[in-house]
Amino acid sequence: MKRWANPTKVASGKCKSRCWKLVCGALANCLALWAQMPSVNLDDPAVINQGRELFAATCSVGYCHGKDGRAGRGPRLAGRKFERDYLFRTITNGINKSLMPAFKGQLSPEQIWEAVAYILSLSGDALGSSTADAGSASAAAPSAVPAKPQQVAPADPNAGDPEAGRALFFDASNPRHCAACHQFQGRGGDVGPDLTSIGARPSKEILRDILDPDARLAAEPVTVVTKSGERITGVKKQEARDRLRLYDTSALPPVLRTIYKDQIQSVIPEKVSPMPHDYGRALTRKQLLNLISFLKSAPLSYREIE
Amino acid sequence: MLLLVLAVLLAGVVGTQRAAAQEVTFQRLAAADKEPQNWLTYGRTYNAWRYSPLDQINRFNIRKLVAAWSFQTGDVEGGLQCTPLVADGVMYISTSWNRVYALDAATGKKLWHYFYEKPKQVAAQFAPWNRGLALGYGLVFMGTLDNHLVALDAKTGREVWNVTIEDAGQCGCNVTGAPLVVKDKVIVGVTGGDTAHRGYINAFDARTGRHVWRFWIIPGPGEPGNETWKGDSWKFGGGSSWMTGSYDPELNLVYWGTGNPAADFYGDDRRGANLYTDSTVALDADTGKLKWYFQQIPYDVWDFDAVYENVLLDLPYKGQKRKLLLNVNKGGYTFVVDRTNGKFISGWPVIENLNWIKGTDEEGNLVGRNEPVLGKPNFICPAVAGGRSWNHGAYSPKTGWFYTTGLEWCESLTPMVQKPLEGKPFMAGDFEMKPPPKGEPGGHIGAYDPITGKQHWIYRSKYPLLASALATGGDLIFTGDPEGQFFALDAVTGRKLWSFNTGSGHRGSPITYSVKGRQYIATPSGWGSSLAGLMPQLWPEAEAFQPGSAIFVFALLE
Numbered sequence: 001m002k003r004w005a006n007p008t009k010v011a012s013g014k015c016k017s018r019c020w021k022l023v024c025g026a027l028a029n030c031l032a033l034w035a036q037m038p039s040v041n042l043d044d045p046a047v048i049n050q051g052r053e054l055f056a057a058t059c060s061v062g063y064c065h066g067k068d069g070r071a072g073r074g075p076r077l078a079g080r081k082f083e084r085d086y087l088f089r090t091i092t093n094g095i096n097k098s099l100m101p102a103f104k105g106q107l108s109p110e111q112i113w114e115a116v117a118y119i120l121s122l123s124g125d126a127l128g129s130s131t132a133d134a135g136s137a138s139a140a141a142p143s144a145v146p147a148k149p150q151q152v153a154p155a156d157p158n159a160g161d162p163e164a165g166r167a168l169f170f171d172a173s174n175p176r177h178c179a180a181c182h183q184f185q186g187r188g189g190d191v192g193p194d195l196t197s198i199g200a201r202p203s204k205e206i207l208r209d210i211l212d213p214d215a216r217l218a219a220e221p222v223t224v225v226t227k228s229g230e231r232i233t234g235v236k237k238q239e240a241r242d243r244l245r246l247y248d249t250s251a252l253p254p255v256l257r258t259i260y261k262d263q264i265q266s267v268i269p270e271k272v273s274p275m276p277h278d279y280g281r282a283l284t285r286k287q288l289l290n291l292i293s294f295l296k297s298a299p300l301s302y303r304e305i306e
Numbered sequence: 307m308l309l310l311v312l313a314v315l316l317a318g319v320v321g322t323q324r325a326a327a328q329e330v331t332f333q334r335l336a337a338a339d340k341e342p343q344n345w346l347t348y349g350r351t352y353n354a355w356r357y358s359p360l361d362q363i364n365r366f367n368i369r370k371l372v373a374a375w376s377f378q379t380g381d382v383e384g385g386l387q388c389t390p391l392v393a394d395g396v397m398y399i400s401t402s403w404n405r406v407y408a409l410d411a412a413t414g415k416k417l418w419h420y421f422y423e424k425p426k427q428v429a430a431q432f433a434p435w436n437r438g439l440a441l442g443y444g445l446v447f448m449g450t451l452d453n454h455l456v457a458l459d460a461k462t463g464r465e466v467w468n469v470t471i472e473d474a475g476q477c478g479c480n481v482t483g484a485p486l487v488v489k490d491k492v493i494v495g496v497t498g499g500d501t502a503h504r505g506y507i508n509a510f511d512a513r514t515g516r517h518v519w520r521f522w523i524i525p526g527p528g529e530p531g532n533e534t535w536k537g538d539s540w541k542f543g544g545g546s547s548w549m550t551g552s553y554d555p556e557l558n559l560v561y562w563g564t565g566n567p568a569a570d571f572y573g574d575d576r577r578g579a580n581l582y583t584d585s586t587v588a589l590d591a592d593t594g595k596l597k598w599y600f601q602q603i604p605y606d607v608w609d610f611d612a613v614y615e616n617v618l619l620d621l622p623y624k625g626q627k628r629k630l631l632l633n634v635n636k637g638g639y640t641f642v643v644d645r646t647n648g649k650f651i652s653g654w655p656v657i658e659n660l661n662w663i664k665g666t667d668e669e670g671n672l673v674g675r676n677e678p679v680l681g682k683p684n685f686i687c688p689a690v691a692g693g694r695s696w697n698h699g700a701y702s703p704k705t706g707w708f709y710t711t712g713l714e715w716c717e718s719l720t721p722m723v724q725k726p727l728e729g730k731p732f733m734a735g736d737f738e739m740k741p742p743p744k745g746e747p748g749g750h751i752g753a754y755d756p757i758t759g760k761q762h763w764i765y766r767s768k769y770p771l772l773a774s775a776l777a778t779g780g781d782l783i784f785t786g787d788p789e790g791q792f793f794a795l796d797a798v799t800g801r802k803l804w805s806f807n808t809g810s811g812h813r814g815s816p817i818t819y820s821v822k823g824r825q826y827i828a829t830p831s832g833w834g835s836s837l838a839g840l841m842p843q844l845w846p847e848a849e850a851f852q853p854g855s856a857i858f859v860f861a862l863l864e
Contacts, residue, residue, distance in 0.1 A: 056736040057724055063836035064431070066843060067738040073839035076849065099430040106730070172472045173504065173526070175517065179473065189470065232514075248467075248514065255515035256468040 039110050042084065042117040051118025054111055058103075069122045074100070078122040087116045159301050160286075165294025168287055175252045176276055178291075191235055191247045191254045192275060193218045199296040203305045206292050211280045213273035221270035222246065226263050235274050249274035330393050330441040330460075332489050336555045342779075343820040345392045348438050348484040349698070350817070352553040353618035356700035357777040358818045362825035363862055364780030365796050368804045374826060374861040375414035379405060382810075382853040385834020389438040389484065389774070389815035390857060392828075397819075398441065398460075401855055402434040402834065404450050408463060412821040414859065418463035425452035427475035431731060432497035435835060437696075438484030438550070438815070440492060443512050447492045449481020455494055455510060467515035471496065477503045478729035483549045488560060488591045491518055495547030499565035499583075499611060500733050502542035502726035507551075507562055507587075509594055519594030523547060523564050523582050531581035534604075539576035542726035544568030545583040549696055552616040554629070554645065559588045559597055561618070561631060561645065565611035570690075571678060571721040571735030572607070579604035584612040586633055586641075588648065598648035600670070602633070602641050607677050607721070608662050609690045609733070610637035615698045617708065618645060619756055632701075632756050634710055637662055638693015641670065642757055654759025656694055656712040656752070659687040659742035678719045678735070689717035690737050691837050695770075698815060700777035701756065705797050708756040709783050711771040715747045715844060716740045739843035747844050751775060751785055753800060763800030769845065772837055774815035776827075784827060786812025788838070788851055792829050792858065810854025813838065828859045 040047045059065045060072065069077030091112045094102030103112060169178040170187070179188035182195045198206060208215055219235040224246060226232070234254065238245040242261055247254040276282070283291070285302070293300045328334075330346055338344070338351045342359045349356055363371060377399075379386065384402025391398045397411040404422035409415065428434070433451040440447040445466060446458040453474040457466045471494070474480050479498025486493045491509040498505055505523040510516065523545035525531035532540055546565035553560050564587060567573070567580040584603035587596060602612040612635040619630045631645035638657035643650055650670030664674025678684035687693075692713055699710030717737045724734035741747045749770035753762040769788040776784040777797060786792040792812060793805035814830030832855035841848035 056720075056722065057734075058731070060736055063840060066840065067736050070738070071839055071842050071849065073836035076842065099428065099433055101430050106727075170476060172476060173522075175520075179476075180470075187473065187475065189473075230514075248516065251516035253470050253472075253517060257515070258465045258467070260464070 038084065038088075038113045038116070040113045040117065042113065042120060044117070047114050047117045048121045050111075051114035051116070051121075054107070054115050055118050058107070059115065069119060077119050081123050082119065084116050084120060087119055088112055091115055156299075156301065159299040160289035160293025162290070162294040162297060162299060164287075165290035165292070168283075168291055169294060176282070180253050181249075181275070189254065190237075191219070191249065195295060203292050203296060203300055206295055207288065207305045210288065210291070213275035213277060214271070217271070217273055219274065221272060221274050223268045223270055224259055225265040225268065226259060227265050228263070232257055232259070233270060233274070247274075252276075328394055329444050332442065332487070335442065335487060344394065345390070345817045345819050346441055347391070348389055348440065348486065348550045349552065349615060352555065354552045354615045354698070355617065355703075355777070356698055356775065356815070357702050357779075359779035360818050360820055360825045361779035361781075362820070363778065363782065363818075363827060365782055365803055367862060368780075368782065368794055370863045371794070371804055371827070371860050372863045373806065374859045376859065377407070377409055377414045377416070377857040379407065379832075379855040379857075381405065382832060382855045383834070384434045384855075385810070385813050385838065385853060386830040386832030386855040386857075387435045387437050387814045387835065388830055390817050390828050390830065391439055391441055392817065392819040393441055393460075395821045396460075397828065397857075398439050398446055399830070399857060400436045400439050400448055402436060404434075404436055404448060406439065406446060406448060406458060406463065408446075408460070409857070411819060411826065412824070414857070420458050420463040420465065422448075422450055422456070425450070425474070427473075428452050429474050429478050429480040429497060429501070431478065431500060432480050432482055432548070435482050437482055440485040440487045442487035442492070443490075445512065447485045447487065447494075447512070449483065449485055449494050451480050451482075453477065453480040453496065455481065455485065455492065455515070457492075457512070457515060469510060469515045469517070471508055476729050477501070478731070479503050479505075479546070486551050486553065486560070487512060488553050491591070493551065493560060493562075495549065495551070495562060497546050497548040499544040499546035499548070499613075500568060500570055500609070500731060501544070502568060502728050502730055502732040504541060504543060505545035505547055505565065507547045507589070507594070521587065521589055521594045521596065523587070525581065534578040534581045536575060536577045542568060542728065542732060543576055543580060543583070544570070544732070545580075546611070546613065548611075549613050549615065552618050552631075553591065554618055557629075557646065558591050559645070560591045561586055561588055561616040563611070563613040563616060563633060565613045566603075566606045566609045568732040569724050569726070569734030570607075570609040571719060571733060572680060572723055573605055574680075577605070580606065584610065584635070586612065586616055586631060586643065586648070588645065600641070600643045600648040600650065602635055602639070602670075603637070603672065608637060608686060608719075610635055610662070610692075612636075612641075614694070614696050617699070617701055617756075619701065621706075621757065623651060623757060630757070632708060634694050634699060636692040636694065638688050638712060639663070639666075640759060643670070652757050652759070654754070656710050656754070657688055657714060658712075658744050659714050659716060660693060661685075661687045678721050680721050680723070683718040683720050685716060685740065686719045687716035687742055688713060689715045689739050690719070691715060691717075691739070691770075691840055695772050695837055697772055697813070698774040700775040700783065702777040702781075702797055704779065704781060705753065706755075707753040707762055707797075709751060709753055709775045709777055709797070711749055711751045711775065711785070713749045713770045714742045714745060715770065716742045739840055741844060751783070751795070753783075753797070765795055765800050765802065769848070770837070770841070772835070773812035773829075776816040776818060778818055784816045784829070786816070786829060786831070788812070788833060788841070788848065790831065790833075790852065792816070792831065806858070806860065808854075808856070808858045810852045810856070811838065824861055824864075826859050826861050828857055831856050831858055
């Protein structure tokens, strides 16, 4: 999502000398301002209407801001005055440590501006429109339609389908889905290694890791024996002075256990990976190809993995 | 963080210095009615009566009921919605944002606390509230706002295990309801009925947290019931289980209510009965296998969950003693079925303004459905906020009556077409609260014959009553209102006998218990929630209702 790159950072990154820094700094500020500019005319009734529909489907639902912003479990928006930039920022980034989610990625900047236009229209006077010439900003801003990730349709029906692989990775209906233990781009469990950049490894090695988890142990499997005689096998997550936290992986989803050291009889290192060993039987050849295609972000052929 | 750890440790030391309370075993839970001094499980007993035989406080001496102690949780965001639990002189409460406190039930002194770390991802639609805990095997169980289930040491508050039910960011779901301990398992439901999600009920091993069984509320391809979903709609059809079930030890059946199908208000893409949404499901407690189901609302297009408490009653019906189950749904309609087989017995409304159906036929099928028309405002009663909210009714075996609140409000509902996006809101419509055609908007609590629905008395309130009812052996009914009045009614006449202003509105569930022979009445006080947020649409002054989060406890003046 290039659109969301921080213009300040992008511009500053190329500045070497102090003089250039000044120039670049100014340029970066301009860019930052420019990125904040509404890409639509906030007074345009058509835009407000688009915002109204968006608001009804996204913001008033779930009992949140209520119909026409008349309050729900979230704050009332109607009849209140907001700065347009505040609204844009808040919808984009959410409010930290509150229940207001970030819509970045879910809505395009243009859609967020439409929602802003609509929310401003609820105050009774469009506060935002007086602070800038929205019309010309619209003309200056680049097209706000987000670049959709290119869906590469596999030309070869035998090629792996990264999208199908993604669905498999995150298929929560299967208790043994990958994301139960592994993260990918910030989503998923933290039991096993984060697989976001696993795609840098050769495809055949990834396949081996899936089929034979013991070949290359990534985590540190242990068995903890408690004084009460319970044996818990899994992966160490945290160790503090007085306690150990480990993921019990004997059943999935993994259970994070906290065991105080005064309760521990012994900790035995294990040589067997806590990862299920039967994905070779549980998954079809095509599913494995799809999965690796997803991890490699490319529609691979069987030749490339086997 | 370090401070917090220290505080937890310190709290632990204080906790362990207390005389070890007896462990809450399954045997004790199954015979909870034999322990009038305690409130061991969500509905006090597995039959969800919310009745205690304690009668030291009664309708003759209630004028001497005074405040004994109060406990401030310190965080008012989200209010306080729990049912406190009491076991052997210790009270356990859970708050919004998943804080847990253990208190000396006689004095309110804090024994320990547990603060759940604020998660990065929560199901924003259904957070941050929490409606209660479960006890068993020396542990305290709580579902979390990011869809985990945690077990704490009941003596120290230390976390023992923590399991992710499903990634909250992915499913748009979480746990707000209290878990239910049955045998060696903890059973827990989830929210997510208004998001693109496929709902379920899960059971975990109480001691280890290991997953034992899952019941999918929406059957998968090839399973019976999947044919009641059009195309792929089963994948994102909602069907939540956000409240707490009941259990019949004799039949070994767990009864759980299920929520609405998604999208809530537009059903063309899921045309069919949409099993097993808006149903009571009877599950084998050991395996989670479906024994029978009774679907109250096939093809729901109003968002009227059938997810509230399932009250188990053994009552004579047509000359025979029958094992019955009573459930009031969000549409304000009560269904009574035979709990051995799910056969319909009777149906009756708890509200006066109800136009989404005309009623039920002799087999319990809905008659005169008033389905909203796409793209147009439709006047529907009650509002989606419910003819009753989740806050539970109570049954008194002394009067033989069921006590429940009812809410009189309507809505203008406009369905729209919406496509599902996994884990995102999937309601397909917008609504605006409207006053009802009959009478003023507001609420009431009444006494009803559980089978016929005959109303014996009704007590009216200016604002909707959104707290649970408590029935006691002293012939008292307790509940609270949005302005902060906690009050007692005569169970026989409905006359108001006593009230106390706790300073913030009531959205939780009062209980009663005793310590060393002294009876206490306890209530959470703390305004908040979705419905609290919707109220200003009808009552602008409700926007200024005071937030709070405290437990108030009362006893007779000594």
